[in-house]
Amino acid sequence: MLFRILKNSFLKRPKSVFLVFLSIAMGAAVATAFLGIAGEISHKMALELRSYGANILLEPSAVEGGGFLREEDLPKIKTVFWKYNITGFTPYLFGITEFSAGGKKERGVIAGTWFAKQLEVPGEEASVQGIKGIAPWWEVQGRWPENADEAIIGAALAKRLKIVPGGEVSALLKGRSQNFHVAGVVTTGGYEEEQLFAPLVTVQSLLQQQGKVSRVQVSALTVPMDDFGKKDPATMTKDEYEKWYCTAYVTSVAKNVEEVMAGSRAKPIWQIASAEGALLKKLNSVMLFLTILALGASAASVSTSLMASMAERSPEIALMKAVGADRFQISSIFIGETLIISVAGGIIGYLLGNQLAQVISRSVFNSTIASPLWLFPTAIISALVVAIAGSIAPLRRALLVEPVRVLKG
Amino acid sequence: MSSAFCPVKRERLLRMAENIIETNGLTRNYGDICALKPLDLQIPEGEWLSVMGHSGSGKSTLMNLVGGLDRPSAGSLQVGGKDLLALNEDGLARFRREFVGIIFQQHHLVPYLTAVENVMMAQYFHSVPDEAEARHALERVGLGHRLKNRPGELSGGEQQRVCIARAIINSPKLLLGDEPTGNLDHKSTVMVMELLKELRAEERFTVVMVTHNQEVAGWGDRTIYLDDGVLVREERMR
Ligand SMILES: Nc1ncnc2c1ncn2[C@@H]1O[C@H](COP(=O)(O)OP(=O)(O)O)[C@@H](O)[C@H]1O
Ligand SMILES: [Mg+2]
Numbered sequence: 001m002l003f004r005i006l007k008n009s010f011l012k013r014p015k016s017v018f019l020v021f022l023s024i025a026m027g028a029a030v031a032t033a034f035l036g037i038a039g040e041i042s043h044k045m046a047l048e049l050r051s052y053g054a055n056i057l058l059e060p061s062a063v064e065g066g067g068f069l070r071e072e073d074l075p076k077i078k079t080v081f082w083k084y085n086i087t088g089f090t091p092y093l094f095g096i097t098e099f100s101a102g103g104k105k106e107r108g109v110i111a112g113t114w115f116a117k118q119l120e121v122p123g124e125e126a127s128v129q130g131i132k133g134i135a136p137w138w139e140v141q142g143r144w145p146e147n148a149d150e151a152i153i154g155a156a157l158a159k160r161l162k163i164v165p166g167g168e169v170s171a172l173l174k175g176r177s178q179n180f181h182v183a184g185v186v187t188t189g190g191y192e193e194e195q196l197f198a199p200l201v202t203v204q205s206l207l208q209q210q211g212k213v214s215r216v217q218v219s220a221l222t223v224p225m226d227d228f229g230k231k232d233p234a235t236m237t238k239d240e241y242e243k244w245y246c247t248a249y250v251t252s253v254a255k256n257v258e259e260v261m262a263g264s265r266a267k268p269i270w271q272i273a274s275a276e277g278a279l280l281k282k283l284n285s286v287m288l289f290l291t292i293l294a295l296g297a298s299a300a301s302v303s304t305s306l307m308a309s310m311a312e313r314s315p316e317i318a319l320m321k322a323v324g325a326d327r328f329q330i331s332s333i334f335i336g337e338t339l340i341i342s343v344a345g346g347i348i349g350y351l352l353g354n355q356l357a358q359v360i361s362r363s364v365f366n367s368t369i370a371s372p373l374w375l376f377p378t379a380i381i382s383a384l385v386v387a388i389a390g391s392i393a394p395l396r397r398a399l400l401v402e403p404v405r406v407l408k409g
Numbered sequence: 410m411s412s413a414f415c416p417v418k419r420e421r422l423l424r425m426a427e428n429i430i431e432t433n434g435l436t437r438n439y440g441d442i443c444a445l446k447p448l449d450l451q452i453p454e455g456e457w458l459s460v461m462g463h464s465g466s467g468k469s470t471l472m473n474l475v476g477g478l479d480r481p482s483a484g485s486l487q488v489g490g491k492d493l494l495a496l497n498e499d500g501l502a503r504f505r506r507e508f509v510g511i512i513f514q515q516h517h518l519v520p521y522l523t524a525v526e527n528v529m530m531a532q533y534f535h536s537v538p539d540e541a542e543a544r545h546a547l548e549r550v551g552l553g554h555r556l557k558n559r560p561g562e563l564s565g566g567e568q569q570r571v572c573i574a575r576a577i578i579n580s581p582k583l584l585l586g587d588e589p590t591g592n593l594d595h596k597s598t599v600m601v602m603e604l605l606k607e608l609r610a611e612e613r614f615t616v617v618m619v620t621h622n623q624e625v626a627g628w629g630d631r632t633i634y635l636d637d638g639v640l641v642r643e644e645r646m647r
Contacts, residue, residue, distance in 0.1 A: 001530065001538040004522070005533075008526070009521055011521065012520070319517070319519060320530070323511065323531045323534060324505040324534045324535060325502060326502035403479075403505075404478045
């Protein structure tokens with residue numbers, strides 16, 4: 001019977017039912033789209049932010065080693081437990097030399113590194129490692145070095161030496177000299193603009209430090225630090241340590257790479273790591289806030305539509321009360337109506353929202369998003385929340401209708 | 410259908426002349442307006458009481474109070490042994506669906522439900538809808554052929570008969586009518602009144618009916634006259 005009442009009541013007022021349905025579907029669509037994109041943005045932002053720099057620095061430990069790491073250990077970084085979270089790394093070997101170009105002389109730092117080195121590790125997928133991968137914000141005027149005697153020069157140093165792309169510079173150290181063809185001038189916004197970057201092997205032989213590396217920068221996908229992540233692993237129980245090790249905190253990934261690089265000490269670069277976490281958290285709160293705002297707006301709109309139809313329906317409600325409907329029975333009619341509309345609205349809203357998320361994702365990120373499983377229940381729940389919030393005021397009004405009214409001609 | 414006035418049944422009626430309605434100093438004020446001045450009224454079980462009076466004399470007010478649709482401002486009100494003042498909102502709703510059948514002058518049917526669905530709605534609020542029973546009730550009021558019609562497709566007399574079917578579907582002890590024939594022509598009026606008479610003979614409910622029409626009042630056992638919220642005159646027909 002309830003179903004018949006609901007069905008006929010719907011058919012009687014298709015316009016107002018459609019309005020309510022629309023409001024709920026819109027709310028659910030926006031919630032679906034926003035939350036879906038929020039998840040996606042977190043993911044994409046993490047990738048983007050990661051590209052703004054290495055977040056783990058490997059240095060020779062003070063205790064062991066003669067101040068160098070071994071180049072031969074580098075491929076092992078691609079074999080560690082968290083290897084899939086490591087998006088790139090590059091070694092550096094630093095030395096102080098005298099640069100000369102066109103009669104100008106200047107002392108400065110020469111850095112041997114990988115630019116885009118094809119790395120083959122037995123049992124692992126081949127990959128390209130180097131500065132190009134972990135420092136995509138470097139602006140190179142000219143091109144990246146391709147040969148052993150090519151280099152890029154920091155913009156500040158280049159200015160002082162009056163070097164432009166295509167020029168020549170030589171580096172002198174203890175009577176040894178190496179000529180470089182300058183492929184490009186690099187702007188980074190940082191201290192790198194004072195340095196000359198050349199292929200690692202070339203700098204190793206110039207410095208007479210074959211097979212040696214001063215430090216390694218590692219870029220990794222990590223989860224934001226939380227209270228547990230901040231605990232000192234030394235004080236953890238076995239279970240806690242296992243959990244910590246198996247969570248992609250920047251510290252546990254650092255620990256991971258430290259283990260494979262003999263004589264190294266890994267330092268998380270905190271400023272970036274925690275800024276990433278904080279930014280993502282803020283971004284997610286903004287999305288959540290916008291979602292709640294959108295749901296609030298559709299609840300308000302549901303409420304308005306229902307309120308408007310209440311005026312029309314009060315004789316009918318008075319009649320139902322007069323023939324003996326109590327508050328619970330009146331409520332179940334209203335709640336039944338809203339429930340049906342909101343489930344329908346939730347499903348349609350989910351479908352629309354998903355499409356919306358895809359469209360946005362395609363235009364903003366140039367990629368589709370995989371909609372997570374929780375999105376559908378979220379859409380339905382959003383629709384229900386909107387419906388319930390929007391029904392409170394109209395329902396109260398319905399319950400206040402006096403049965404006496406039915407006798408008033 | 411058997412007559413209500415066969416000797417045996419009449420005797421039984423008289424024997425169980427216990428009051429189904431008793432009011433003492435029953436009063437209803439709307440702000441400064443006193444719609445019903447303190448009223449003492451007894452209605453024996455099984456009686457058919459007509460209520461007459463000019464417009465605004467408080468007839469509907471009395472009806473609403475007795476039917477549990479409204480609450481008195483003062484006085485006591487017992488219906489079927491229940492103290493209506495002691496019931497809360499849901500208690501009054503239960504009282505209405507279990508004890509009272511009401512027929513209105515207009516606005517009496519849910520427009521988007523068919524005749525049979527309108528009757529079933531009362532069953533639904535009372536307990537469980539039973540379509541066969543609802544259909545039977547409509548057949549009893551002579552509407553077996555109009556089951557699936559909506560109110561808009563029925564004449565005034567037919568609509569009123571749907572209301573009667575709905576009012577009796579839960580076997581109420583008390584049937585209230587607030588000018589149920591007020592909008593009907595003479596022929597329909599007679600039809601409706603005859604129908605009520607027959608049904609009452611079978612169902613043995615008490616009737617309280619407001620009317621403007623002296624002829625309609627004549628169907629009852631007793632008529633009371635209200636004037637400005639006061640019971641001014643009483644007339645016994647049989
Ligand atoms: N809800 C109300 N608010 C204010 N006054 C009312 C209300 N209902 C009825 N009245 C007043 O009470 C008096 C009796 O009304 P009513 O019982 O409807 O009269 P009747 O049914 O005899 O025509 C009238 O003066 C009417 O204006
Ligand atoms: Mg009246």
